[in-house]
Amino acid sequence: MILYGRQDISSQDIAAVVDVLNSDYLTQGPCVPAFEKAICELTHAAHAVAVNSATSALHIACLALEVGAGDLVWTSPITFVASANCVLYCGAEVDFVDVDPATGNMCPQALKDKLEKAKCLGRLPKVIIPVHLAGHCCDMQAIWALATEYGVRVIEDASHGIGGSYGEHKIGACRFSDITVFSFHPVKIITTAEGGMATTNDAVLAKQLALYRSHGITKTAADMLRPDEGPWYYEQHELGFNYRMTELQAALGLSQLGRLQTFVEIRNRLADGYRNAFAASVVQTVDPLAGSLSAYHLQIVRLPDPAKRRAIFEKMHADGIQVHVHYFPVHLQPYYLGLGFAKGDFPIAEKFYDEIMTLPLHPGVSQEQVEFIVQRLMLHVSA
Numbered sequence: 001m002i003l004y005g006r007q008d009i010s011s012q013d014i015a016a017v018v019d020v021l022n023s024d025y026l027t028q029g030p031c032v033p034a035f036e037k038a039i040c041e042l043t044h045a046a047h048a049v050a051v052n053s054a055t056s057a058l059h060i061a062c063l064a065l066e067v068g069a070g071d072l073v074w075t076s077p078i079t080f081v082a083s084a085n086c087v088l089y090c091g092a093e094v095d096f097v098d099v100d101p102a103t104g105n106m107c108p109q110a111l112k113d114k115l116e117k118a119k120c121l122g123r124l125p126k127v128i129i130p131v132h133l134a135g136h137c138c139d140m141q142a143i144w145a146l147a148t149e150y151g152v153r154v155i156e157d158a159s160h161g162i163g164g165s166y167g168e169h170k171i172g173a174c175r176f177s178d179i180t181v182f183s184f185h186p187v188k189i190i191t192t193a194e195g196g197m198a199t200t201n202d203a204v205l206a207k208q209l210a211l212y213r214s215h216g217i218t219k220t221a222a223d224m225l226r227p228d229e230g231p232w233y234y235e236q237h238e239l240g241f242n243y244r245m246t247e248l249q250a251a252l253g254l255s256q257l258g259r260l261q262t263f264v265e266i267r268n269r270l271a272d273g274y275r276n277a278f279a280a281s282v283v284q285t286v287d288p289l290a291g292s293l294s295a296y297h298l299q300i301v302r303l304p305d306p307a308k309r310r311a312i313f314e315k316m317h318a319d320g321i322q323v324h325v326h327y328f329p330v331h332l333q334p335y336y337l338g339l340g341f342a343k344g345d346f347p348i349a350e351k352f353y354d355e356i357m358t359l360p361l362h363p364g365v366s367q368e369q370v371e372f373i374v375q376r377l378m379l380h381v382s383a
């Protein structure tokens with residue numbers, strides 16, 4: 001089976017993890033800070049906070065921005081459920097902004113219209129969470145301009161995006177956001193098995209992220225609220241969690257980071273192969289914004305006839321090609337229907353979902369396999 005996504009683990013990655021197993025610290029040692037520092041160097045963000053998943057990073061990013069009961073947060077309906085669930089964890093209310101029909105990313109015009117209406121109703125969101133679907137960067141300059149105008153904070157869900165850039169800014173630089181979140185799940189660009197990271201340029205936000213990651217506890221003498229009890233003393237200032245990344249994960253992440261550029265280059269080459277092969281056909285590739293470099297987590301294509309998708313999907317699997325669909329709109333999930341969302345709420349997202357299919361794209365896929373996948377897909381599309 002040609003998988004749609006897969007990790008790439010080298011003998012160096014394995015050795016790095018084994019070294020940690022033979023060391024004194026399996027958690028709370030030197031690897032996590034080293035990994036965070038490396039992410040700062042990569043993205044040019046001032047601060048990075050490693051956690052045990054992007055879901056955790058999204059949760060504590062919302063908490064750091066003081067999202068709580070009575071607050072409203074907007075995200076994209078075309079995303080993994082975690083982009084919306086993080087809002088509900090905080091006791092706040094979630095809503096969605098419809099997408100650009102070409103990219104499936106949060107549409108700045110739809111955002112503008114919704115912000116205008118929300119302002120009239122006195123129900124502006126506190127935070128918006130644009131998602132870089134497939135690693136293709138959202139129109140962040142337009143989104144940030146609107147966020148600034150309306151006093152809304154921005155979390156970029158860049159779970160698909162590490163290694164990409166927007167203009168001259170690396171994804172994660174937070175040039176057009178308050179916090180950026182990365183995922184290191186095995187199907188993503190680099191992996192720590194499970195793991196995530198939040199980057200920010202705001203020292204106060206970084207401190208809050210670090211507090212929430214580890215029980216709300218601080219060991220920094222300058223931050224103590226009570227008199228020092230002795231060298232063993234620490235204080236709890238917030239109700240935090242155990243969202244820490246282990247040393248094993250951080251060592252794997254650091255080792256993987258050394259191959260990030262290669263991974264992104266391979267993914268872009270394979271995507272070029274798909275784009276050229278489909279150029280004159282009825283199948284359309286979903287392409288990155290001009291002037292940006294996508295990390296190309298996913299190769300999403302749009303099929304001409306949504307009614308045939310299921311049959312094509314099944315034929316591709318029978319051919320040994322694990323195609324997928326990213327994503328079923330979050331507002332149509334039974335849980336979200338239970339919150340009052342309904343079919344027709346975000347029509348462009350729903351239409352986008354009906355047309356899309358994800359084709360295999362990861363460093364283990366060869367150009368020959370891309371040709372095979374294209375040939376089989378074109379055959380089934382025209383059947």
Ligand SMILES: *Cc1c(COP(=O)(O)O)cnc(C)c1O
Pocket residue numbers: 052053054055056079080082083131157159160182183184185194195196
């Ligand atoms: C994978 C993913 C997440 C969650 O990542 P985890 O590290 O598995 O928690 C969040 N948002 C998007 C868009 C994702 O693809």
